[in-house]
Amino acid sequence: MALERLGGAFLKGGQFLGTRRDLVGPVLATALGRLQDDVRAMPVADALAVVGAARVEHAGAVRAAVLAGPVAGGSIACVYRAELPGRAVAVKVRKPAAVRQVTADTRVIRAAARLAARVPACRGVPLTDIADQLCRCVLDQLDLDRERRNLERFGELVRDAGGITVPGVVAGMCGPGVLAMDFLDGLDRSGCAALPEAERTAAVEALVRGMYDALFRHGFVHVDLHQGNAYFRRGRDVVVVDFGFVHQLGALARARFTGFFAGMIDGDGAGCADTLLATARSVADDADLAGFRRDVADLVVRNCGRAVEDFSLPLFAASLFDLQRRHGVHADPEFTFPLLGLLALDGLVREHHPGMDFQLEAAPFVMAGLLEAADDGRPGAGVRTGPASGCSGG
Template identity: 50%
Template sequence: MPGGMFRRAVAARAVRVAATGGPVLASGAGARVLRGRCGAGRSAADVARLLERLGGGFLKAGQLLGTRPDLVGDAAAAALGRLQDDVAPMPPSAAATVVRSALGTVPDGIAAALAAAPVAGGAIACVYRAEVDGRGVAVKVRRPGAAAAIAIDLAILRWLARTAAYLPPFRRVPLPGIVDELGVLLVRQADLRAEAAGLRRLRRALADLPGVVVPDTVPGLCGDGVITMDFVDGLDRSCAETLPPSVRREQTALLVRAVYRMLFVEGLAHLDLHQGNVYFRRDGSVALLDAGLVCALDERSRRAFTEFFAGMIRGDGDACAEVLVSTVRAEAGGTDLAGFRRRVRGLVVEAGGRAAGDFDLAGFCVRLFDLQRRHRLFADPRFVIPMTCLLTLEGAVRRNHPALDFQLEAAPYALEGLLRPAAAPD
């Protein structure tokens, strides 16, 4: 899209967002949801419907908020959780057009599936169950215009981030850099050809973790806007609520181990661990179905984050402080690095050895950024990405296994990551 047309599209989108969201925001519903005070009333449902109408990046934000009932409350999480896999589908003709453009023809089994209702619908794509040559498959089809909508919303978010960066609470917090990093991932999420490659990488990375299921892609039936993969049975978002607590706890621990292996060993940060992409199954396994928002960390970032977390496991605040100092940029005019190290040491000692129910990762991150801000240090946005991955995971852990020791579970994977030979520079 030419620059002038894009700017006009951004302006029109901003006007639509203000006009559509204004009445809901004026009612106070949005604020009540973010404060976790919407109760069982209409507020949460109103906000979910608003985000669904707005689509694009706003719908994506609603999906992520739905993973954190501890922050927004149970009613809001339930309402926003619908956005994870139950968004209104695209017309069958639009889905068929996307598949035909990607594959050249629409195989009979897939054509029949596209004419029926999808089994799931999210912000970027809808998923259909089909039979191809006797093989049960899931066909993920990108919504028309999804990539353009995300790009336009990111332009709005970048402007908001640059503006917020001038406010005292956000100074030296790398909001524009964080939005840029996430923006690259969100735009890439609309590239289903790249996601198919990411799914194969994720499957290889987790192949030696029994009980973790990552579907295989189907050669010849993936393209620009389409992924065809093995259909995974037994997917029910409500299943986790009906499983015995002991099974849920083991599945939660299994999911945490999978994430730690991705982060510390493979250098992969999965930022979309909501219930539309992660399923607890009745046989005790955990299914990971999506790789659209998986960020590959560069070797320096992977090792720095692993060293930081290893320091937390040991309660070694000095080591954690040194890692942070190596990743930040000091503001001109000097800073009190000795004071920064001392306060990081105290923060790490305070957090050490806490179970998930007692360890507030979101609060820890806020305090860490505040320490950097007060000591005139600028955080590296690439260091924020793996923290964001753990924040998306924390909600499921608090809900299903609050006694889990986040740090103890990380120990073997952090050690493996530190012993791993350095990869070639990216």
């Protein structure tokens, strides 16, 4: 596959498109789905060199695992199964080539953003800011120690949630370019589709609630939730892995994004417009603020209270970005990350639980996030007391 040969950030884009059967069709989505955990392995010599330099504990077991071959492979790393007495360990080893590829890709992305920013239709759009934030997030995937911290953090966030399992870190076997964690059996990309309907919908709901809690209450965004990173196990749980592509929202950005989503749930288009204006990175001198408020309100009211099968988050996001461009109002680029995370989650829900009210399911977590932000005194995070337009999703 051409994307696999390109590697780096291009391969990451292919993985994301594989989550959107509604956009690319089932045949292409299935082909792209292979990129989620079955990318070509790195040469054995490369993996052994990384492991040797990391000086991890149980080096003999790790070396044997590398020689046996990977059990999974992604754009950044390969995963090997190491056998210890009474314990299996998943050892994630960063590909040396990924460092070069991803670094080069981010240069291309930044250059493309600078060129696009000169196009009259894009004038004023903070494309370079968006590209810089996205590139930093992509480059962060190369840091497996950062991923270790993300893994431990998310494990803490969902510890009491029920229905979600995160592998525990095996600290002594981690090192530069190496991340070790408990090896969990029964991980199969097709596992969700094979579940009985009631079990499948319950598992999807558990995953969505865990992600909503992390996002709206803690600002923790898993940007890369494709089905090579979320596995559904029959009669048990959802296993979430790979915390490289994670973004931590600042407290103010979290409060304002939560406020915006609250407006979507309530059908409060005017409130959503106010939130976007409060977060605006730039407003053109000739900006049509009245038209902006009108169009945001119309977009929100038209999409309020719809189940996933009737609500297109990609179309909503595209429309939102387009009306910002047309009216000369450009919101905080940091909003890009929760939208990307929700787009990936929406793709999974659309395939396996299309009757879910994606917006209303978020309501208790949004309310909790607003209350906590208000307690912290965050501006623009006032608590909403009820629907502004009679739209409650019920």
